[in-house]
Amino acid sequence: MADPALVELAISSDGDEAARARALRLLGFAADLPVHVVAVRSQLPLGRIGSLVCRARPVKAAPLADVGVILATTVDRALFPAGVRAGIGAADSPDRSWQQARTALRFTTPREPVVRHTDLGALALLAEVPRETARDNADVAAIARIAHDGEDMETLDTYCATGSLRRAADLLHLHHSSVARRLEQISKTLDIDLTAPTGLTRVRLALTAWRLLDD
Numbered sequence: 001m002a003d004p005a006l007v008e009l010a011i012s013s014d015g016d017e018a019a020r021a022r023a024l025r026l027l028g029f030a031a032d033l034p035v036h037v038v039a040v041r042s043q044l045p046l047g048r049i050g051s052l053v054c055r056a057r058p059v060k061a062a063p064l065a066d067v068g069v070i071l072a073t074t075v076d077r078a079l080f081p082a083g084v085r086a087g088i089g090a091a092d093s094p095d096r097s098w099q100q101a102r103t104a105l106r107f108t109t110p111r112e113p114v115v116r117h118t119d120l121g122a123l124a125l126l127a128e129v130p131r132e133t134a135r136d137n138a139d140v141a142a143i144a145r146i147a148h149d150g151e152d153m154e155t156l157d158t159y160c161a162t163g164s165l166r167r168a169a170d171l172l173h174l175h176h177s178s179v180a181r182r183l184e185q186i187s188k189t190l191d192i193d194l195t196a197p198t199g200l201t202r203v204r205l206a207l208t209a210w211r212l213l214d215d
Contacts, residue, residue, distance in 0.1 A: 001047045002027055002060035007069050011037055013096035020094060027071065027112055028058040034158045036075045039101035040068035042084040049086075053079045061135050065080035067102070078116045088116045092103035103127045111161060128159070133212060142190040152189075159194065160204045 009015055009023040021031065029035055040049060046061035046068045050156035053059075054072035061070045075088050082116025089097030103124055107115045117124065126134075134140050146152045157166040165183070169176040184193050193199040 004062040007062040013095040037089045037097035037101045038070040039105040042197045084116045089157040134209045
């Protein structure tokens with residue numbers, strides 16, 4: 001664990017480069033070392049998470065407002081323990097990496113609890129859409145109308161993740177005809193053809209945008 005004030009100074013976009021470099025040096029990071037910033041939500045101790053995902057040193061962690069912060073020279077996403085939500089920023093500059101990590105954290109789901117900002121690509125643009133604009137979109141509003149139905153949402157999420165009726169049926173432990181009937185009804189409710197490539201793209205984007213509303 002590290003001094004939260006030093007960590008905040010290292011990742012702040014308001015500070016100057018000299019102050020940031022001094023904070024990183026005091027935290028144990030040499031000037032020539034890359035620094036990834038990770039935004040974390042978990043009930044587990046931050047220090048334990050940091051030591052698991054970064055076997056190399058140095059690695060520092062501290063709570064900051066409602067989010068845990070980990071600074072590390074390397075980050076292995078496969079080593080995050082169960083129950084942890086984490087967004088990983090790129091190692092360009094700590095302040096930019098922090099913003100990327102916070103954005104990536106918003107895209108995490110139970111299915112994908114750890115997200116690297118570099119893997120989001122154009123999807124990261126959805127985080128820039130004002131909430132009111134997203135909420136007023138017809139497709140996002142349609143997702144909101146079925147959000148109370150856990151069965152429909154699980155079916156839709158699994159189908160969007162796989163893009164395959166049979167693969168979704170396997171993951172849901174259902175016969176493909178049962179999943180097909182569910183998707184047909186969901187399509188009617190959303191007024192989107194889920195069997196068409198354009199329809200599937202629309203629903204994937206709308207589902208992601210809807211999730212971002214509650215972050």
